[in-house]
Amino acid sequence: MLGEAGLVLGIKHPPRTGRSEAPVDLRLVRRRDLICNPPVLQTSYYHAPLATFLTTPRDTILGELSRSHHFALEGTQRDAWLVQIDLLQQALAGLDSGTIFFEFAIPRMGKRADVVLLLAGIVFVIEFKVGSDTFDRAAIDQVHDYALDLKNFHRGSHDVPILPILIATRAGNVGPVDIQWAVDQVAAPICCAHDHLLPVIEAALGNAVPRVLEAAAWAVSGYLPTPTIIEAAQALYQDHAVEEIARSDAGAKNLNTTTACIRAVIQDARASRSKTICFVTGVPGSGKTLAGLNIATASVQQDDAEKAVFLSGNGPLVTVLREALARDQCARTGCKKQDAAREVASFVQNIHHFRDEALRDLNAPPERIVIFDEAQRAWDRDQASKFMQAKRGQVGFDQSEPEFLISVMDRHEDWCVIICLVGGGQEINTGEAGLSEWMSALRVHYPNWRVHLSDRLSDPHYGLQASAEALTANEQVTWQPDLHLGVAMRSFRAEALSEFVGHLLDNRADLAAQAYTKIQDRYPIVLTRNIDEARAWLRQQARGSERYGIMASSGALRLRPEGLNVRAKIDPANWFLNGPDDVRSAFYLEEVATEFDVQGLEVDWACVSWDGDLRYQKDAWTAHAFKGTNWQKVNAPERQTYLRNAYRVILTRARQGMVIFVPEGEALDRTRPPAFYDQTFQFLQACGLVCLS
Template sequence: MLINKYDNTVYTIQSFLDVEVADWGNRLKDHHIACMNEKASYSQRKAWFDCYNILKREFTNLKLAQELANSVYCIFEYELPRERGRRPDVLLLSDKKLIVLEFKGYSEENQAQIDQAKHYARDLRNYHEQSHDLTVIPFLVLASAKNISRKTDGVQIVSGDKLHLILRNLITNSFEKISDWYYSNYAPLPSLIQSAQLLFKTKEFPQIKQALSAGIPITIKKLKEISIQATEENSHYLALITGVPGAGKTLVGLQLVHETDMLNKKQASVFLSGNGPLVQVLQYSLGNTHFIKGVHDFLRDYASSTMVPSEHIIIYDEAQRAWDSEKASLHRKNSNSEPTDFINVGNKRSSCLLIGLIGEGQEIHLGEESGMKLWADAVKQSYKTWKVFCPKKLNGYFEGSKVENIDSFDLTTSLRTHQAITLQKWVDNLLENKIEEAKKLMENLFDNDYPVYVTRDLNTAKNHVKNKYIDEPNKTYGLIASSKSIILPKYGVNNDYNSTKSLQVARYYADEKHSNYCRNLTNVVTEFACQGLELDMPILAWDKDWIYNNEWIDNKPNNKAKKSKTLRSNSYRVLLTRGRDGLIIYIPNDKSLDNTFIVLIESGSKKI
């Protein structure tokens, strides 16, 4: 059965049994070219025909009544919209069930294959509108196996010869409105880079379900209202937006810059970040250097001169990382902290809205340890009155200042990962040595298809991500590690200073054709180059700078730091929260890291 002339991979079970193999194969070849803009490889075609032969036999063995065989649907190579070629092998639709069949030409399964099947089911369940109310059941079909039927991690693993026995209990009633299902809205979680590209291409915030439910449009609307109020009343406002990792703080800033510039027909706002790698990646990905600037260059131009910025909205991403006066004095003429410089720059204008995007627990550089207190001090010391708009939880910093609480300025839903809040709590408990609490949280992560694996073999980690995303070119994986290089280079992870300094970080994240690209698994980004950015499944290589021995130990303290252990803990907090689909932790087979490996297992991570 064809929905229309373009959707030539949809059959009823009966029409599939009736189709000739050559006709079926040609339809899939045409579909592959349409999806991928290239011919299918020999291995891909072989996999199709292995699948064809198994399904012909097993559907015949089902011995379905004619009416049922004509009303249960089978979709081959369904392309997940906006997922750049991600295609589950076969989908079966019967009654209120969506059965995901992923075929592999092996006699035994591996964890990567199990995870791939689980994640197809997870994404269809979460992001495909017409599948929200369906029971989604993932299968891994081992084409070269015999007499296998078992369930592992929520996935039904079955050999081809046993498939009909399992399906017999699942295919029970017809499926209504196949066209509605096929053309249903599908709204996946885009990465930061994908979201920013979509924003600047379509002129609107990516309309993903999570963004709406997280209240991001409400946050943006409120910021625009405050901006207009500041201009009309010649006032000076500081708005602070807090949020969990991946909550969309950066996208809120980018969207506001974009909307205000469109409204005013000129550049009315500027997006600043002290995160150099993030600036590079966004500028490279968007092909635009006007909206996005480095914060330190901006302050060099305006903080120590009489120059006044033309923009009346100044957005500072990761404002919790603002430099204190000691750090700032090493790089600029004056000895003010960065928050004081920003307030002084705003004071030069008749009106100003200064927006700080705040990520908590992510201060990793020297001079960043003072955090929010610097902003509170800058407001209190200003010769002009600044009103602060912030979530209630920040009130304690601004006692004595004019404060208005805005609930929507605390973003608690992540757009990065599917289980970000639980992941953040797991990381917090792990780093605070609350191992039993961490273990309970990890059980929840695995139940919701966010795996955290640990291994002492680097090749095992690399093979896992390669196999998991072998047919998914849009997915990203790569090596990340601490900047405190001690032993990792001798284990094949070059996190030494010279290697990481020479890395072109924009190429690592956004240039598939470059040797630096993350999926090549040759280059490494550290906490400084990955903060604010993300991979679908990073491989975190653990160095000896942060080891466990009944408690966490800063094994390479920085004597210049006020809180060296806090900075080191925050570095690993950043590294542990970079994954969108999950995380693999590689612990080198070095005796000094034995206890670290053990505590990660005890905290719920699984060995692969």
């Protein structure tokens, strides 16, 4: 039985590569077992009332830690645990209450804090740098990240104070204790020597309101983990189960349910030797891409008959995912970068490269399972034909992209599965067909394929209302509610964010304001007319390693006087992955990412810069394109939709909050007079948003 209070402590030691590098055959067995038997997560390797811990021989504690460690135990890990046990038993000897946890599972990415103690209603998160006499920024950010992850993703920690502490075991006394609590009760990290730990704890307790925190209930209170797509891909590639990184609260539509449904479709197709296509829908940021990556990464350890490939026409997404996975593989295993990149490229590919290879080789592809990300963005017949003739020399190519891709998989003699991941209202470029081309190709050319559809495809955003009745009558079609992901994971503070953005772009200020009241306490959205004020706000909000950046639509060409040039292309891998010391990273707030750079990706905090391409005039949104030296009104409904969707994308990329920058304009510049911006700003205020100054 756990005690009433608890503390979180973590000791920093060399990388724990053993945790992610089990033999291949064991990983294969584990993967297959997970399909039918999702794990019950172990919250910690060791826990005990603090009084028990202080009197228990260290070898006994080490034995329990070792038994809970499911990978090969390296000497560095064993030595680190021994240091932790010895130092903590000495430092905490003056305490007689509380509960201590070693290797407590942080509900994101399969991370574990080295030690956790609950004490008098406060959660202490402590990282140790064994053998070091300095405190580097990366270690400080890490312990801060652990504390923030607990606050944001661990249900039992939502309303309790959390103090992160970093200890360098050879450091001297760093001075008086100055605990600075943020509004959400997560303190700024404290750096201290190991023999100064008790005074730090006592200082925190002296200023706290005593409360009882039942340790047993706290530990198992449940997780609300919502990793970024980059973090999720890394976790899955390290052989963590999707159950470890998906939300599991009863109030959310569980990603596990959709994943299980997809797996069942695959198993049925293989067993019945049938050709099957499956359409998965979801609100922005709900985990569609994560569901697809889970299938693809799992197949790395599967037999050849179930090899899968994740395909996307989103070049930046493919680039960032490949680079992130290759970097992570190198860091964990010490392998060569090119070897890691080659392995990753086998299951994450650009859809256009897959298509070109299928044109060169008329045999069935080696993969029987293909996952098409953002299937609604596949090209229609005209756009595909123009591109293939102009760029690939394929004279006479006369198929839409969906028709051709289905034909490629149809080359298999028996079974195969296509999984289409579909986002509604996200077509952002000319020639993107939506779902109509997929349904037309199936109806006309492949009527014998089995079709599994999300029951939300009749929603107007998906553009299938006209064919919904015919689809319902088709015996080959199965409608499945479990193929829809209805809760935004990206904005863990704001599940109603997509609702707010939808009302905003649909010119429903009153409904947008109502939607914003649901999220404003957890997901701040503020307005400014000054770009430097926006930059300052972002820097003030971000803590630990939280990433922030500036975004604008690709048509925002008159933001250049504000120092924002959307025509200067970013390098997506550098922008999304590099640290705050790299001028090419998002952190520098110099380079601007457009909807084409960020679709499918995310940052924690964003500045959305609003130009005159989408402006509010005479009680309606109007679309404009800057040509040469003038703005031209966009009248074509299709192009108006692309522009609104561009703003829909950049308004849904931030996980924790955003600032919207609307320029003042310049009376002497006919391309950006104040009239182009003022009504937009006023409409955003009518949607419930407040100006910074």
